[in-house]
Amino acid sequence: MKVTTRKAALGGLAMFGAAVLLAGCGSAPEDSGSTDGGEASDFLPCMVSDAGGFDDKSFNQLGFEGLTKAADELGVEPVTVQSDSETDYAPNLTNLVDQGCNLITTVGFALAAAAGESAEANPDIEYVSIDDTVDLDFDGTTDFENIKPIVFDTAQAAFLAGYAAAAYSQTGVVGTFGGMNFPTVSIFMDGFKQGVDYHNSEMGTNVQVLGWDGTDGLFTGGFEANDTARNTAQGLIDQNVDVLLPVGGPIYQSAAxxxxxxxxxxxxxxxxxxxxQTDPSVADLMLTSILKGIDVGTYEAVLAAGNGEFDNTPFVGTLENEGVGIAPFHDFESKVPADLQGQLDDLKAAIIAGDVEVASYLAE
Structure with a gap:
């Protein structure tokens, strides 16, 4: 989707999210074990990355891992094409169509417009859209029946991470910045701020969030690990933050x-x-990570398609269906308050029960 305004993007996605969540999301995709492959011998699954690349240690890599796991079980060889910029999206999709792909998975919100055009032009090909509903006309539904959306209400998990950041912070200042102001990026930042604010209200703290004010914030303009990302992180560090949330694939490397x-x-x-786990070189810096089950969701969707059971029902990951969550504290377990994990467990239960509301474009 070429977003002319963030408000327009949020409006359409919010309508879609509400419709899906009201209809019910079902269970999170689970590893169903090996299959006999069924009709998979002639099945060709394919994938296009966004500009972050398949080695981003983040969502592109997770999508790739899900694809390759399913392909291994189906006994087929997948085709993957990496995008270096947004101008590569449409040509890469055309390339995969020309190679005879039966299923094409697009990774990332930025590919939505190109995915929609390709799906419309090729109704006999099945598509999986990770992180976007491909609702380009903003009517609350995916535009084409041959697309399965896999999206995540990441704000719920980011809320827990924000609460943890506020509990850990000694300076009383935490910060965040993103790659580009897409809803799938800002949802992390928004949930993070809500979690910090909730800790302040419940625990009497006054932790400040820099980089996101609830409607706008700091963005580097891309997802590359470069001087811009590093300088953006440095600007937050200079303001005394002691917890930093970079949202956007490889930009975390510049922050580190x-x-x-x-x-x-x-x-x-x-x-x-x-x-x-994905990048042990930064393990000593990690308080936690905000998780999305992209690998599992992709694996299940590709496996189903390979067995002739493609299902275009949208999957929305939540805390309840374990489509989102937060990682263990790992090296920071001894550095956080002793009762923090218990508080987070209770908070997670309260969010699932609806006793604590977390706002996001997928929950409106």
Whole structure:
């Protein structure tokens, strides 16, 4: 989707999210074990990354892992194409269509417009859209029947991470910044701020959030690990933050470099994957990570399609269906308050029960 205004994007996605959540999301995709492959011998699953690339240690990598796991079980060889910029999206999709792909998975909100055009032009090909509903006309439904959306109400998990950040902070200042102001990026930042604010109201603290005010914030303009990302992180560090949430694939690498250069005790929060596991080089910096089950969701969707059981029903990941969550504290377990995990368990239960509301475009 080429977003002309953030408000327009949020409006359409909010309508879709409300419709899906009211209809019920069902269970989170689960590893169903191996299959006999069924009709998979002639099945060709394919995937297009966004500009972050398949080695981003984040959502592109998770999508790739889900694809390859399903392909292995189906006994087929997947085709993947990496995008280096947004101008690659449409040509990459055309390339995969020309190669005879039966299922094409697009990774990321930025690919929505190109995915919609490709799906419309190729109704016999099945598509999986990770992180976008492909509701380009904003009527509350996915535009084409051959697209399955996999989206995540990440604000719920980010709320828990924000609460944890506020509980951990010693300076009383935490910060966040994103790659681009897409709803799938800002949802992390928004949930994070809500969690910090909730800790302040419940525990009598006064932790300040820099980088996101609830409607706008700091963005680097892309998802590359570069000087812009590093300088953005440094600007927050200079304002005394001691917890930093960079949202946008590889930009966390620039944040980590700025943290190490600062010589200060600054914790980082990862997104999409557990960075302690996907990138051990930053494990010592990780307070926690905000998780999205992209790998499991992709695996299930590809496996179903490969067995002739493609289902375009949208999947919306939540805390309740375990489509989102937060990683363990790992190296920080001894550094956080002893009762913090118990508080987070109770808070998670309250969010699931509806006793604590978390606002997001997928929950409106």
């Amino acid at each position: 470099a700025a943290i190490r250069d600062s010589g200060r005790e600054i914790a980082m929060i990862g997104v999409d994957a557990d960075f302690t």
